[in-house]
Amino acid sequence: MENLLRRILLYLSVAGWARSIMSRWGVARRVALRFVAGETLDEAVSATKALNARNLLASLDYLGESVKRAEDTQEVVKTYRDLLKRIHDEGLKAGISLKLTHFGLDISEDLCQTNLRHVLTDAKQFGIPVTIDMENTPYTDITLKIYRTMRDEYNFDNVGTVIQAYLRRSEADMQALGAEGAHIRLCKGAYLESPEHAFPDKPDVDANYVKIMHNFLQTAGYLCIATHDEKMIAAAANEIKTLKPTRYEFQMLYGIRSARQDELAAAGYPVRVYVPFGAAWYPYFMRRLAERPANVWFFVRSLFRR
Numbered sequence: 507m508e509n510l511l512r513r514i515l516l517y518l519s520v521a522g523w524a525r526s527i528m529s530r531w532g533v534a535r536r537v538a539l540r541f542v543a544g545e546t547l548d549e550a551v552s553a554t555k556a557l558n559a560r561n562l563l564a565s566l567d568y569l570g571e572s573v574k575r576a577e578d579t580q581e582v583v584k585t586y587r588d589l590l591k592r593i594h595d596e597g598l599k600a601g602i603s604l605k606l607t608h609f610g611l612d613i614s615e616d617l618c619q620t621n622l623r624h625v626l627t628d629a630k631q632f633g634i635p636v637t638i639d640m641e642n643t644p645y646t647d648i649t650l651k652i653y654r655t656m657r658d659e660y661n662f663d664n665v666g667t668v669i670q671a672y673l674r675r676s677e678a679d680m681q682a683l684g685a686e687g688a689h690i691r692l693c694k695g696a697y698l699e700s701p702e703h704a705f706p707d708k709p710d711v712d713a714n715y716v717k718i719m720h721n722f723l724q725t726a727g728y729l730c731i732a733t734h735d736e737k738m739i740a741a742a743a744n745e746i747k748t749l750k751p752t753r754y755e756f757q758m759l760y761g762i763r764s765a766r767q768d769e770l771a772a773a774g775y776p777v778r779v780y781v782p783f784g785a786a787w788y789p790y791f792m793r794r795l796a797e798r799p800a801n802v803w804f805f806v807r808s809l810f811r812r
């Protein structure tokens with residue numbers, strides 16, 4: 507039942523008709539803003555200041571994906587460049603996260619790379635870390651390829667990408683990336699995938715997460731342990747107890763398990779919060795609903811509140 511609900515919500519996350527209904531619905535917007543720092547850059551900067559004051563790092567994500575018109579990517583690049591300048595000028599402890607389909611990957615790889623270079627040039631100049639998010643499996647190979655190209659071209663340790671533990675291929679990908687000393691965020695994976703590509707059962711995903719985390723920590727790579735799952739956090743704490751904190755950090759999403767974020771920071775772990783902002787919150791919000799049935803009931807209850 508839970509799996510079916512997850513699949514329905516993930517289907518709706520990419521359905522254009524559902525997006526246009528939900529995006530215009532005030533109640534949905536209000537509930538979505540529980541997981542999103544706001545719609546403007548100023549709101550994202552304020553949220554980051556509040557996180558930094560709690561000894562938490564941030565990674566700011568300007569929401570958007572699957573952009574289909576080249577001219578629309580110019581505004582994306584501009585917003586990220588403005589964001590990098592704000593992070594630098596205001597001394598925020600923050601990096602950025604971005605999606606390649608937001609930078610025009612569905613239009614052309616060249617356009618996407620050109621757009622990315624504008625942002626990476628500024629990020630390198632300011633020394634601000636950049637993570638290339640991982641989207642669904644049609645984009646896995648190309649994302650890894652563009653990540654490696656940019657990392658090598660910019661000779662910039664602070665460019666990283668993401669590996670999803672639900673994918674069957676991830677163990678091999680992590681092994682290769684570890685040997686390259688890569689900067690990797692390990693998450694479970696948030697998209698609708700076929701059993702051919704992804705483990706359909708949660709216990710298999712969890713076991714793979716622990717296994718590839720363990721293997722990666724034997725390499726020279728930098729690991730971002732991105733999860734809200736107490737079992738994964740405990741396994742990670744056990745793995746990293748003899749490692750220097752320059753080799754890893756914990757990561758969680760904005761608005762999810764905030765008290766646990768504070769506890770981990772108070773225990774001396776580096777903790778980074780992924781801070782999404784912008785008007786294109788719909789697919790991100792639906793993926794958060796799909797992750798946890800309690801979030802769906804929270805949404806349904808909100809419909810009946812004034």
Ligand SMILES: Cc1cc2nc3c(=O)[nH]c(=O)nc-3n(C[C@H](O)[C@H](O)[C@H](O)COP(=O)(O)OP(=O)(O)OC[C@H]3O[C@@H](n4cnc5c(N)ncnc54)[C@H](O)[C@@H]3O)c2cc1C
Nearest residue numbers: 639640668693694695696732733734735757758759762780
């Ligand atoms: C920083 C960050 C970046 C990410 N980037 C990507 C990406 O680039 N690509 C991608 O595919 N996915 C990404 N994800 C999403 C990720 O793949 C998962 O979908 C998401 O994190 C849920 O998995 P989980 O590890 O938290 O565990 P789940 O298996 O979803 O949850 C396990 C347990 O965690 C606890 N939990 C979860 N949510 C809550 C909550 N709201 N309150 C209390 N307890 C809770 C519960 O005990 C739950 O049973 C990212 C996640 C994070 C944290």
